[in-house]
Amino acid sequence: MQQTANIHEHTAADDLALTVRNLSVDYHLRSHILHAVRDVSFDLVKGRTLALVGESGSGKSVTARALLRIIDAPAQVTSGEITLFGPDAPLRVDEMGENSREVRAIRGKRIGLIFQEPMSSLSPVRTIGAQIVESLRLHRKMTVAEAKAETVNLLRQVEIAQPEQMADRYTFEFSGGMRQRAMIAMALACDPEVLIADEPTTALDVTTQAEIMDLIARLQHQRGMAMMLITHDLGLVAEMADDVAVMRFGRIVEQGPTDAIFHDPQTAYTRRLIDATMRLETGHNRPPPPMDGPPLLSAKEVSKYFGEATWRGKKKWGITAVDGVSLDLWPGENLGIVGESGSGKTTLGKMLLRIVEPSTGKVIWRPGAGNGDAAERDVTAMPKEALKGYRRAVRLVFQDPFASLNPRMTVKQVVGDPLIVAGLASGSALEDRVAELLDMVGLPRDAMERYPHAFSGGQRQRIGIARALALDPEIIIADEATSALDVSIRAQILDLLLDLQKRLNLSFVFIAHDISVVRYFCDRVAVMHRGKIVETGTAEQIITDPQHDYTQSLISAVPNPDPRNKRMASRIRFAS
């Protein structure tokens, strides 16, 4: 590894915070050994951010955990040096005993860690304040009173309003963004020299993500910490990182300054990754379908209230998930619905299919709209049998490619099930049809006899699409269909859907929180906020010239995968 010695020739040796040399981690699994991390070397430098980028399964989280020695069986570190530099002599973390006192002194105190899912890494049975106090007393040997004061101070630093009161609240009383702030406060409690942030904002909405990343960057700058940011989001990398290391299959395939990685990638894989991300930053340049005929599917003033009534029928409480939404989908059109979590977009999609019954309003379907026939059918009033016919024409593609396929059925059974239920095919005709569908979504015929666990996320999503296509639908409702996928796969699936649309004359309702995906895929976009549609327009207009305040703040919070043109820094905040 002659090149690892000069990874940071431009940094003076005394700026180093942590170095990793030739780290390898193996997983001893039931059927094989997985080399999750192989010969990984990098440096963390004070005041700088190294982004560890890679797709799922590339070994980035395992690397971070190995630094803190918190990897559990069946994983084990097989080789490598981890050296922590500080005011005293350099410490060899890899030589310390598992769970020894030295390692525990480093965890939290000198290396702070922020997890992806704050809910599962904070204790639900103790107040936020108590958890921070504990860590302060443990690592900084403070008295209870000092620790309490410091806790309030920390919560104030992470911009939690009324920190005195909030310290006495429990995790479940905090929103996702607040929890992540508390988590950051906890990680920073002992003033660590190195901060590891493992997908810190993946579970958060873009606007919250922008705020959290702002906060982390500011605190890092104030304290001069070295930071390792683990993420799959190249946009975030471009906004945040000074240096980038690209991981794939356990190896670092390329590392260097952010600008060089983005604008002059040296390896084929990095180039592909960046291309896939950049491609999603463009529209698809498709002439929009004509919108003069009758729309294929319309929602008219659809609302959904969730609530609980007392046994006498009085309403105890209620929330309005969807509030009087109207929209139209024309034949051949891709309509995007974007919004943050809790905006009601998924409920709206479910109401279109009547998986959730609308409280008020109507869904109108015009089966012959493609031929100019405006005969209306009221989906909300359909009896069971008619609804089956409607659900054959309007299909759903699910978000989670793992949960949406029955693990006990072969691919043939999964894809063929709608055909069997509808009585459309059986025996060898069924087999041929399934093979044809698999071919359509780019899977080989011999996938038929396999079970879903044999496939990757992207392949599973293809199986899900094949199932949706089995009954020759007119409309496909895709609910976050690509959000569980890696960026390169995401682009492939979107291309597949666009290709299928051309061949099969489909219309899509595409529900997503990811603005770039919507821009790539959709003709028109409806922006939802708190159950209402605040703005509708063509995809280009929404992205480049948003009119509503909320849309503006949403668009400006989306990280831009170009380090020369950072967007988040100059974002617009929306106060509602």
Add this chain to the structure above:
Amino acid sequence: MTLVSHYDDLAEETGPAISPLKPGDDPDKIAVASQWQLIRARFFANKVAVVAGIIVLLFYFVGLFAEFLAPTIPSKAQPRFTYAPPQSLAFFVEDAEGNRRFQLHVKGYAMSVDPESLRRSFTIDPDKIVPVGFFVKGEPYKMWGVFEMERRLLGAINKRDPMNLLGTDSLGRDLLSRVIYGTRVSMSIGLIGVASSLIIGTVLGALSGFYGGWVDLSVQRLIEIISAMPTIPLWLGLAAAIPITWSPLKVYFVITLIVSLLAWTGLAREVRGRFFALKGEDFVTAATLDGSSQRRVIFRHILPSLTSHILAVVTLAIPTMIVAETALSFLGIGLKAPVVSWGVLLQDAQNIRTVATAPWLLIWPCLAVVVSVLSFNFLGDGLRDAADPYGH
């Protein structure tokens, strides 16, 4: 300048780095494995569970061929040998010249009478040799109540000689034969009981979990009421209600039903919980959207995902049944003589004097209960862990 790892010079990698645990293993094998194959592989990796499974099978084998395996019929009293101690099997005899000769045998009994209490007691007499053989003719019996047979696996060659490997009871009945016959009853009462509680539990649990609402509410309240019943008094009452004129077999079935009527609640809760969880799964929603009827959703999509869990719960429920039968019979409200079960056998060991003079009456039936219950529990644990091959 960016740094390029030297690996990129090599051919482009297409998948994660994997090496087999042992040379020659094919990591691709599990790709085409069905869920059942995964469960099986996982189960067989758990050695304790496999051993427990083998023991359970052995018990059932013994129960199935009880007539043939038992040295004699369990009701045959030997008034000459009451409370006779266990004899041990030996292989060689020495004749007068001191030559050792192979002869499977047990030692006979010597009787002594206590001059004060006139109680007879038996000790092993090392000089009396009772030759023993395999497949000897013994008491005639009906195999499975159908075939007239005389041959037994093991017995004294002379039919009139005593052979009591585990000793005898107060009437001089052979304990080994009784334990073997008891195995049939005790192990099968579990099966029948669990089968009926399985049906009630699964159906009510499924209804409760699938429909929710008031169906769920009433089933759950019913479960709570049944769980709140003090079981022993209830059993006492029900057992007292069984007409005295009924045949022991009829009583046996009724007792089984009574036990299972109270034991389905745990299974119903388990099934309900699983149904609740699975009902919200995307693949179930997908099946509904595919046009599947409710029945098809339940039987084609939800229940198959449950079978392995149900199997595990059932395996854990059988030992509860065995223990319940033993306890009831011990208290004299379950099975009664002449039916032989482990619980009935333990009735003989109810007073301390018997335990002091004939401890084997307590030890062997107890051991049978403990070993079978433990085996079932280990087996059930193994099955439960294997039931979800994607966990961990």
